Amino acid sequence: MARLLGFYPYRAPFEASGKWKQMAKFNPFRPGSVISPGMFVGRFEEIQVAEHALLQTRNGNPQHFVIEGERGIGKSSLCLWLDYLAKGDFPYDKINRLSFVVVSVELHEGMNYDDIVDVLLSELKRQIANRQQLLESCKKAWEFLSRFQVGGVKYDRPAQPVTDHRRLDELTDVLVNLIEESGGSIEGVAVLIDEADRPASAANLGQLCKLLTERLARRRCERVCIGLFGLPGLLGKLKDSHESSLRIFNILTLEPLEPPERIAVIEKGLEEAARKNQFETTISEEAKAMIANLSEGYPHFLQEFAHCAFAIDDDNNISVDDVLDGTFKEHGALNQLGKKYFADLYIDQIGSEDYRRVLIAMAESLDGWVSRQAILERSKVKEKIVDNALHALRERKIIFLNPRVRGEYRLPTKSFAVWIRAREEQKAVEARAAIQAAPSS
Ligand SMILES: Nc1ncnc2c1ncn2[C@@H]1O[C@H](COP(=O)(O)OP(=O)(O)OP(=O)(O)O)[C@@H](O)[C@H]1O
Ligand SMILES: [Mg+2]
Missing domain, CATH: 1.10.10.10 (Winged helix-like DNA-binding domain superfamily/Winged helix DNA-binding domain)
Structure with missing residues (x-):
């Protein structure tokens, strides 16, 4: 059982040789980094909608989606999950796999319209460069991409109003060529844009998506699916950028995880720890329920509370005391969350x-x-x-x-x-x- 001690997260390392084992113990809970698909929990409806969008796109009926939600709710983790799904790293129905080229990018503040098109082109180039078969079959697309260079993109220039769509035309051409030339070896292209709320409205992301889908439709290239991920402000920005841009998307809001899902996050984490550490760390039912309740289903809270309780435990059995210690100590989970997410609002x-x-x-x-x-x-x-x-x-x-x-x-x-x-x-x-x-x- 954990005792209240003066520092955190580890007890005196030299106190006894057994403590080294505790220090070296692999902690499976990772506040602050996206969850790997193996540890991912829940989000069934959102996955179903995105999966449906990909399956429809594969059949020439492209569908697009926006996943919006509060900071830390799990947008990037879901984005990574869908990236793996679309690439075919795991099956969508236990047997069959998708085979999309996935262009997964993250936007930054200060990016303008052309910067966004440029990061898409750069990532597309990186994806194709890794695939010998596509390099050989998609000659036209690669001819352009191989010449394409982003000249040291700077994201601090002011967002300019869109004057011409040359860059967008180039992106359209490359996508059309790629899909036509691939001869069916890829099912389509999934464009996943994380942190889509970060550029200003003037970067016109909504217009970019709308024009891109229209141009592709005109060229009868109907196998590109766009997924945007961002904070709730994203919807307003898309609308500011183009009145009707929201209409092309299915809009989903991520909510906190349900009680059984919160428990599953903890249990999956402990299973992974047992595999990696080659010994079990158990948790009492009360401790599990306490982490689940305190977090109220926010995945970043769950990870932080579970991480701190796991780190502070010294007998490989996480108790209520470990959770309380880990959560409320001076440098414990609550203070970590406060500093990372709310310091400006509450403390400062x-x-x-x-x-x-x-x-x-x-x-x-x-x-x-x-x-x-x-x-x-x-x-x-x-x-x-x-x-x-x-x-x-x-x-x-x-x-x-x-x-x-x-x-x-x-x-x-x-x-x-x-x-x-x-x-x-x-x-x-x-x-x-x-x-x-x-x-x-
Ligand atoms: N489905 C999930 N199952 C388990 N843990 C999750 C899940 N989704 C997110 N997490 C965990 O929650 C934390 C926040 O996740 P993530 O970074 O994906 O959120 P986000 O919404 O992208 O945050 P931000 O708004 O800061 O970009 C991470 O520690 C991640 O591991
Ligand atoms: Mg994120």
Whole structure:
């Protein structure tokens, strides 16, 4: 069982030789990196929709999708999963595999229209260069791609309004040539664009997608599927860029994982650890449930909580104490999450405890609208202070004001609310510990 110790994540390494074994133990939970397909859990509906889009595209009826969701909800992990699926690294129905060329890219702030086309062309070139059979059959496509060079792309130039579509025409030509010349050896091209919300609206990603699909249709090249992944702001940017660009996409929102899926993430992780470490690390049912509940289904929270509990455990059996230690210690999971995701919102900008109490009162409703009256009742903070807090929090864009209903406010994201609530849990745990530690009279 873990004891509260003064540092984290490992105990005194030289204390006893057995500790080295603990330190070297492979930790299967990886906050901060996309999940590998073998450890991936859930997302059945989204996978089904994307799979359907790929199968339709293969048959000449191209379909496109947008996967949007909060930071850390699992967009890039799903993107990687679909990349493997489209390439045929694993079967889509236990037997058959797809064989798409996958152009998977990530966008950056400051990219403009031509930069986006350039990264697509670069990645397409990289993909084809790796495939001897395509190099031999797709002569025209390769002739262009082999000459194509991105001249040290700089992503800090201002986004320019689109003046001509030369780059887009080139991309269209290459895709048409590639698919025609491949003679059926590839089923199509899947263009997967992650971080699609990052360029400004003026980069016109929505227009680019719309024009590309229209141009391909005009050339009777109907085997390109586009998938975009980004924060919820992506939809607004696509719409700003082209009124009707949203119409070409099936739009899916990623939600937190369901309770059984949260448990599956933990169990899969421990199975992987057992395989790699060649000894088992077990977890009590209560500890598992605590990680699942604290995370409220946010995959990045799950990974962080599970990672810290696993790291702090020293008897290869993760207990409730290990979870509590790992979560609430000074450099534990909650602080890590705070620094990585919410520092600017909560820690750096809010000095006053009363302001924090206002946020805690709002977090009871996750990211739903809360009336000023409810905030007053829940927070028990004086009216004037609540009003000042609401004003200041709004100014700093930490909370939003309902444009339709006067006096209603909400937090920007559900995960921010979950994090605030988990921090409150810490206080409850500390209070319980203090009561237990108090000498009984
Ligand atoms: N389906 C899943 N099963 C298990 N773990 C997952 C799943 N999806 C995501 N994760 C884990 O959650 C964390 C966040 O995932 P990911 O980076 O894919 O999210 P994201 O939405 O792309 O985040 P960002 O908005 O910061 O780009 C990672 O640690 C990842 O391993
Ligand atoms: Mg991501």
